[in-house]
Amino acid sequence: MVSPILQEASRLVGEDLAFQRRVWRFQRIGWAVMAGFVLLGALGAFGGGPLAQARLRSDDGTVEMEWERIERIGRDSRLRIRTTGPPSGSLILRLEGELTELALLAIEPQPASESRAPGRIWLRFDPPAEGHAAEILLNLRSSRPGMVEGQLALGEAVLPLRLFVMP
């Protein structure tokens, strides 16, 4: 039961409690959404965490790749390619498709040679020490948001690579 004093005051002040309760409910939902956003961010749903990490092995099982499938503009993302055993022959890494639009900020080890053609990049590396598996690290950075699709090939192994760049 609302007292007459409160009723009169409510009218004079211009209060609308039903509306204000909807606003408070909206705020509570908003907090939950913000908490969810922070939690997802901490887990890497927007890049830089376990949820963004991806791993793929080629069909023949000779090459393994790890990368971040979710990335953000202006942030470096690491792509790790390794052979499961000592590589046979020369080590030539081919990047194809939209992957060539990404900036290659760092390449480890330094490639012995590098060449480019529209939609394709070749990187030739010296083979690792006798009996060791090879590992190549690339630091990628995108300057535009959206899906980046391409493929990566090392020797006979071909691996599709897809990553989403957040704005």
Added chain:
Amino acid sequence: MESVIRALVIYVVLSLMFRITGRRSMSHITTFDFVLLLVVGEATQQALLGEDFSLTNGILAIATLLGLDVTVRWLKANHQKTDRVMEGLPTILVADGQPLHERMREARISEAEVLQSAREVQGLMRMEDIQLAVLEVSGTISIIPRRES
């Protein structure tokens, strides 16, 4: 084009986030609130300008933000519904010396905060001396003292 979109997104997201976090008057901000505002400004800067630190980009971002602010103010002045949604409405927290606990809980205002306002604004010490305490849209608490009959 990109600068305008960035500024637009930042404005909308910041307005929404501050609306969600609730009313807080500038006169009642704590030192930590102030530091938080500075940090928010710092975090926003990069998102607003990207990697383009040119004078043109800076002026474009500022012009977009101010333009949006003027538009929103015009909308609020001319459309009562927009004003209600964006600013909220006053809420009575104390009537006739009786604190309205449910409303205070929902508005996240404690009795101590009402009494603090009562002391600051009207020099009142007790809840019974308050005729009306109203949480204004600005975040301040207005106190109307009980009249002696």
